[in-house]
Amino acid sequence: MSLIKDVKAKAVDGLLAAGKKAIASAPDAWMPGAHPDPLAEHRNGLVGAAISRVDGPEKVQGLARFAAEIPLEGMLYAAVLFSTIPRGRIAALDTSAARSSPGVVFVMTHENAPRLKTLPPFTKNLHSAAADDVPVMQDDRIRWNGQPVAVVLAETQEQADHALSLLHPAYEPEPASTSFADARARGVEVGNFMGLLKDEVGDAEAALSAAAVHVDAVYSTPRQNHNALELHAVTVAWDGDELLVHDATQKLAHTAWSLAHAFDVKREQVRVLSPYVGGGFGGKSLWQHQILAAAASRAVGRPVRLVLSREGVYRVVGGRTLTEQRVAIGAASDGRFEALIHTGVAAMGQHNNMPEPFINPARSMYAAGAFHLEVDTVRLDMVANTFMRGPGEAMGTFALESAIDELAVKLKIDPIELRLRNEPEREPISGLPFSTRQVKRVFKDGAERFGWQHRHPTPGQRREGEWLIGMGVAAGSYPYTRMPGGAARITLRNDGHARVEIGGQEMGMGTATVHAQVVAARLGLPMSQVVVHYGDSSLPGTVMAVGSQQTAAFGAAIASAHSALVQKLLKLVKADSPLHGLGVGEVEGLDEGLVAIGDRSRRETYRSILTQSERSEVTVEAAAPLPLEFLHWAMHSHAALFCEVKVSAVTGETRVTRFLGSFDCGRILNAKTAASQLRGGIIMGLGLALMEETQFDERTGRIVNASLSEYHVPVHLDVPPIDVIWTDIADPHAPMGAHGIGELGITGTTAAVANAIYNATGRRCRSLPMTLDKVLDKVPGGL
Ligand code: MOS
Numbered sequence: 154m155s156l157i158k159d160v161k162a163k164a165v166d167g168l169l170a171a172g173k174k175a176i177a178s179a180p181d182a183w184m185p186g187a188h189p190d191p192l193a194e195h196r197n198g199l200v201g202a203a204i205s206r207v208d209g210p211e212k213v214q215g216l217a218r219f220a221a222e223i224p225l226e227g228m229l230y231a232a233v234l235f236s237t238i239p240r241g242r243i244a245a246l247d248t249s250a251a252r253s254s255p256g257v258v259f260v261m262t263h264e265n266a267p268r269l270k271t272l273p274p275f276t277k278n279l280h281s282a283a284a285d286d287v288p289v290m291q292d293d294r295i296r297w298n299g300q301p302v303a304v305v306l307a308e309t310q311e312q313a314d315h316a317l318s319l320l321h322p323a324y325e326p327e328p329a330s331t332s333f334a335d336a337r338a339r340g341v342e343v344g345n346f347m348g349l350l351k352d353e354v355g356d357a358e359a360a361l362s363a364a365a366v367h368v369d370a371v372y373s374t375p376r377q378n379h380n381a382l383e384l385h386a387v388t389v390a391w392d393g394d395e396l397l398v399h400d401a402t403q404k405l406a407h408t409a410w411s412l413a414h415a416f417d418v419k420r421e422q423v424r425v426l427s428p429y430v431g432g433g434f435g436g437k438s439l440w441q442h443q444i445l446a447a448a449a450s451r452a453v454g455r456p457v458r459l460v461l462s463r464e465g466v467y468r469v470v471g472g473r474t475l476t477e478q479r480v481a482i483g484a485a486s487d488g489r490f491e492a493l494i495h496t497g498v499a500a501m502g503q504h505n506n507m508p509e510p511f512i513n514p515a516r517s518m519y520a521a522g523a524f525h526l527e528v529d530t531v532r533l534d535m536v537a538n539t540f541m542r543g544p545g546e547a548m549g550t551f552a553l554e555s556a557i558d559e560l561a562v563k564l565k566i567d568p569i570e571l572r573l574r575n576e577p578e579r580e581p582i583s584g585l586p587f588s589t590r591q592v593k594r595v596f597k598d599g600a601e602r603f604g605w606q607h608r609h610p611t612p613g614q615r616r617e618g619e620w621l622i623g624m625g626v627a628a629g630s631y632p633y634t635r636m637p638g639g640a641a642r643i644t645l646r647n648d649g650h651a652r653v654e655i656g657g658q659e660m661g662m663g664t665a666t667v668h669a670q671v672v673a674a675r676l677g678l679p680m681s682q683v684v685v686h687y688g689d690s691s692l693p694g695t696v697m698a699v700g701s702q703q704t705a706a707f708g709a710a711i712a713s714a715h716s717a718l719v720q721k722l723l724k725l726v727k728a729d730s731p732l733h734g735l736g737v738g739e740v741e742g743l744d745e746g747l748v749a750i751g752d753r754s755r756r757e758t759y760r761s762i763l764t765q766s767e768r769s770e771v772t773v774e775a776a777a778p779l780p781l782e783f784l785h786w787a788m789h790s791h792a793a794l795f796c797e798v799k800v801s802a803v804t805g806e807t808r809v810t811r812f813l814g815s816f817d818c819g820r821i822l823n824a825k826t827a828a829s830q831l832r833g834g835i836i837m838g839l840g841l842a843l844m845e846e847t848q849f850d851e852r853t854g855r856i857v858n859a860s861l862s863e864y865h866v867p868v869h870l871d872v873p874p875i876d877v878i879w880t881d882i883a884d885p886h887a888p889m890g891a892h893g894i895g896e897l898g899i900t901g902t903t904a905a906v907a908n909a910i911y912n913a914t915g916r917r918c919r920s921l922p923m924t925l926d927k928v929l930d931k932v933p934g935g936l
Contacts, residue, residue, distance in 0.1 A: 190712060191741065192674060193820050193883035193890025199674040200889070201881070203825035207666045207685075208429070208659060217429045221386035221460045223399040228388070229258055229306040231446055231459035232313035234320050235468040239298040239534040239854030240329035243322050250319040251305055256312030259453045260320075261304040266290040267448045269415045272439075275407070276346070276506040281414070282407035282439035282697070284471055285504035285537040289415070289444045295324065296504065297536045298331075298854040299468030301441050304449050306457060329534040331854035333475060333500055341498055341529035344508025352516060352582050355523030360492035364483025367492075368559045371479050372552035372919045376847035378472035378856070379541060380866055383431020385466055387443045390456035394418045396447060398425045403433040403658045405688065406638075406695035411439050412447060428688035433660035434837075435540030435699060440469050467859035472847060474500045474509050474538035476548050480556035482521075488566050488574045490521035495553060498529045505537035511549035514630050514900070517789055518553070520577035534854050540699055542837050543896040546631050547903070551841075551921060554627035554904030559917065568626055568908070569596045569605070569793075580787030588786035588886040591817035592628070595793040598878060599815030600626075603795040612915035620799040622810075623913025629792030629901025633819070633884065633892045634702035639710035639777030640693035643672065643718050646770040647763035649745040650682045653714075655707045656694035657687040662895055663826030664703060670823060671708060671889060675715045676759075677742030693774055701893030704822070706777060708888040713775035721773055722747060722759070725766040731755040732762075782886045790818035790892045794835070794905035800913045805929035807910055809839055813876040814898055820883040820890035827894060831877045834898020840867045841899070842906035844922050 192200055211217045236243075248260040269291060272283035287296055295302070303320055307313035330336055344350035361367055388399040396416065402408050405425050413423045430437055446459035461469060478497035484490050499509040512526040541547075561568035573593055579586050600606070608624040609615060615622040642654040653672050659665045665685045673683045686692060696706040719737050726732045732740060732747055732755060740747045746758035763771065782788060797811040814835050821827045844865035848858040858864045877898075883890025903921060910928060911917050918927055 189883065189885040190888050190890060192671065193885065197674055199670045199680065201821055201824060202670065204666060204670060204680065204823055205825060206663055207669055212429070219383060219386070219429045219431060220388055220399045220401045220427065221384065221458065223388040225388060225390050225456035228456040228458055229308065229453065230310040230313045231449060231457050232305045232317040233301050233442065233445065233459070233461070233465055234303040234317050235465070236295045236298060236300045236302050236324070238295055238324045238326045239331055241295050241324050241326040242293045243295065243302060244325045245323040246303065246320065248303070248320065251316040254312065254316035254319055256308040257305060257316045258308065259306040259449060260316070261290065261449045261452060262302065263290050263293055267451050269444065269448060270417055272411050272415055274505055280407060280410040282404040282411045284438065284440070284507070284539050285502060287504045289441050290448065297502065297534055299536060299856065301445060301469060304445050306449050306453060329854055330532065331534055332851045333531065333533065336500065336531035336533055337498060341531055344499065344510070344528040344530045346506065346508050346510055350508055350510055350512060350528035352524055352526040354582065357492045357494050357523040357525035360523040361481050361483035361494060364491045365486045366560070366563050367481065367483040368556050368563060369479070369481035370556060370559065370919055371477060372555060374476045374548045374551060374921045376472060376475045376849050377541060377841065377845045378467055378847045378864060379434055379436030379470055380861060380864065381432030381434060381436060384461050384463060385437065385440065385442055385470055386460040387446045388456065388458040389447045389450045391451050394422050396423045398423065398443065398447065400425050400427045400443060401430045401437050402427045403430065403437045403660055403698040404439060405658055405690045406656050407697055408439050408443065409690035412443065415444055416447065416451070425690040426688060427658065430658060430660040433698060434542045435544065436470050436472070437660065438539065442469055463861060464859040467856050469536070471502070471537040471539040473541035473544070474507070476509055476511055478511055478552040480552045482556055482560050484560060484564065488564050488571045490519055490575050492523045493519060493521035494525045495549070496525060496527040498531060500533045500538070501530050502535050502537040503532050507538050507540070509538070509548060510545035511552065513545040513632070514549045514553050516582045517580050517787060518628060518630050519575040520581055521575070524581065535849070543631065543899040546896065546900040547838070547841060550627065550629055550901045551903040551907070554901055555907050555919065558625065558627070558904070558908040558911065567610070569600060572596065572628055583787055585785070585787040588782070588788045589819065589882060589884045590791065591880045591882055592791045594880055595791055595815040595817045599793040599795050599813055602815070602876065602878060603813045605795065608912065612912050619801050619803045621802055621913040622797070622799045623909045623911070625796045625905050625908025625910070625912055627794050627901040627904035627908055629794055629897060631701060631790050631897040631900050633705065633788035633790060633887055634700040635705040635709060635780040635782070636696055636700070636702055637777070637780055638695040639706040640774065641707060641710040641714040642693050642772060642774040643714045644770055644772040645676070645718060645759055647760050647768065649678060649759055651676055651678055652684050652686060653711065654686045654692045655710065656690060656692040657696065657703055657707050658698040659687055660698060662830055663823060666826055667704060667822045668707060668711060672711060675742055677744055677746065701895040701897065704891060704893050705888050708891065709777035710775060712888055713777055714773050717773040717775045718771065719747065721771055722762050725762055726757065727765055730757050732757050786886050788884065788886065790816065790894065790897045792816045792897055792901055794901045796905035796909040798906065798909040798913055800910055800928060805925035807843055807906070807923060807928060809873045809906060811873055816877070816879040816897060817882065818879060818894045818897055819887055819892040821879055821881050822889060822891050827879070828877045830894050831898040832875045834896060835875050835902050836867050836872055838899045838902025839871065839906065841921060842903040842923055846922050
């Protein structure tokens with residue numbers, strides 16, 4: 154409990170500091186909820202436009218240099234050796250052969266690594282980017298199978314890799330906890346992630362027993378690993394006590410803070426650059442490799458490049474943990490929920506705290522007479538599990554939305570109708586009103602467009618040759634989030650060009666593009682005259698790109714900075730200016746200048762304002778206002794996912810033939826990047842539904858399919874035509890009226906596939922991934 158209080162106290166401190174700064178810097182700034190952001194309501198052609206990514210051309214031309222491609226003078230290449238036992242100690246590690254191997258400059262082990270301060274995990278210190286508090290190469294302890302035990306530095310990568318093969322550590326193994334069932338038998342603890350993962354309203358078990366109809370089933374989801382196209386990589390150089398880090402990260406500022414803490418230097422002495430990231434998904438965080446590279450570099454006094462191999466990513470970078478979830482729903486004969494129970498167990502590592510919060514969807518999606526929601530945890534000797542593509546929601550919606558489909562079958566009610574009968578008036582657990590909620594609309598629009606009326610309600614009715622064909626539907630949900638710490642700097646030049654600087658991260662989702670659009674729209678400039686600088690920890694703002702919240706977090710900061718800029722410009726206007734005497738709320742940006750909203754004939758260009766006041770440019774910096782919107786409203790995005798599958802009656806193989814996502818996620822800022830985000834989310838969901846699974850050998854705690862040849866993700870042939878539609882209804886309480894959408898498309902997708910498989914075959918798959926063996930096994934003798 155003290156941890157929660159601690160985290161909450163720190164969060165509130167952070168909020169207050171950010172809020173004070175915001176109010177001081179821009180008293181007229183847009184405040185969430187006070188009135189809608191003007192950009193949410195009237196559009197000038199830029200907001201919402203399908204504009205191609207501004208970072209696209211340099212990437213496709215190969216001009217963009219990623220972290221593993223930065224050449225530095227005198228740079229050494231690193232190779233990392235991973236432990237092969239889950240728990241124990243290193244008894245002996247003879248490095249002599251490796252050290253005398255050609256090109257080798259240094260072999261680092263726990264015996265000669267620089268002394269480092271242990272990092273607090275981010276759950277204990279909000280500045281930190283670390284998932285766990287494991288000391289990095291500071292002692293002889295082995296804490297998971299795959300932990301780094303040695304780093305070789307050599308003049309070439311091949312020399313480093315070869316020398317690594319000459320290292321043969323001897324271990325003293327100790328009994329390890331690597332079996333989920335054994336750990337459960339020893340007892341579970343209620344998960345705690347910024348609050349206890351447990352909600353009880355009424356007596357859910359009693360309501361379940363008393364209900365006219367009920368379903369009660371267990372759903373299991375496996376471990377899954379991060380497989381961003383770009384391998385985790387870092388290129389580092391020390392200059393005295395100053396550390397320059399070329400990283401691939403979604404946590405710029407937090408990585409800088411963490412490395413400064415570990416090496417006991419000042420935060421300002423560490424600069425992290427990460428302009429290009431080849432996919433993040435929750436995995437591009439601070440892991441041991443950045444610390445090891447910086448430690449080795451410091452020890453030898455030369456720059457170091459460390460690129461994890463694909464196997465290395467599985468060993469060092471945590472992914473999603475496994476879960477076992479019970480969903481029980483008791484309903485009246487008209488379908489109204491009288492009890493909603495969603496409980497279960499997730500595993501965590503011994504040194505981290507990420508209890509996969511799979512109950513999140515059930516906290517907001519449906520009304521019910523009574524609730525029992527609870528995530529219990531057990532601890533295993535394994536790499537720290539972490540955020541991964543819709544943590545909580547992706548796996549929670551699999552269980553919840555499958556169970557609702559099962560209940561619809563029992564009740565003989567259309568599954569869309571059943572969901573709509575349980576639409577909540579207010580958010581059930583918190584009691585807060587929804588800021589916006591267009592669930593009926595997304596189902597209606599989606600059903601029409603997908604042709605839901607053609608679905609046969611009885612399973613197994615459509616067959617073409619060996620293929621059984623079916624349709625399924627599920628709801629998706631992801632929270633609107635806006636973390637504190639957003640800040641932005643805008644510089645406007647008198648030639649009508651603007652530069653926006655944010656400590657933001659672009660992992661390919663369109664951050665740079667969307668903020669350029671938004672700034673151009675606010676200022677009334679063409680896109681070509683706005684440039685967004687990001688990917689540098691020395692820029693304003695300490696916002697990590699997680700939880701699909703970067704657009705809102707920096708969007709709010711940019712709104713504040715824009716207000717401050719307008720205020721400054723209005724102070725500069727001369728007494729004879731048509732804008733003289735107007736306040737911030739009375740003007741807007743148009744045609745490279747400001748115009749009075751009430752009288753469009755009153756206008757002056759930026760060039761004129763700045764030239765007349767003899768300035769070549771003005772610069773303002775502002776912090777985002779406090780995310781107070783959460784105190785007043787339940788803020789979520791919603792989705793209706795429609796899936797058509799064909800399942801082979803011979804092999805049990807499922808092929809998704811059509812998919813449609815219908816979304817309610819506020820104002821869409823860029824139709825092209827939004828469609829890509831949502832479609833990408835759906836593709837990830839299809840992978841989770843049908844193929845992704847980390848094979849963790851419970852005897853040894855070893856991941857045995859640590860490669861893309863044995864860990865399957867969707868490739869082009871696995872991906873059907875995916876149709877994406879949205880309401881484009883602004884959330885009046887969010888900056889720009891927009892919600893982050895990175896993770897929304899993943900949620901509900903797995904259940905839509907499961908429900909389609911049921912409709913095609915009559916087989917209910919309650920275990921991910923729904924591989925052909927599971928589909929065939931449901932009834933002996935095949936389909
Ligand atoms: Mo997302 S899994 O919070 O990067």
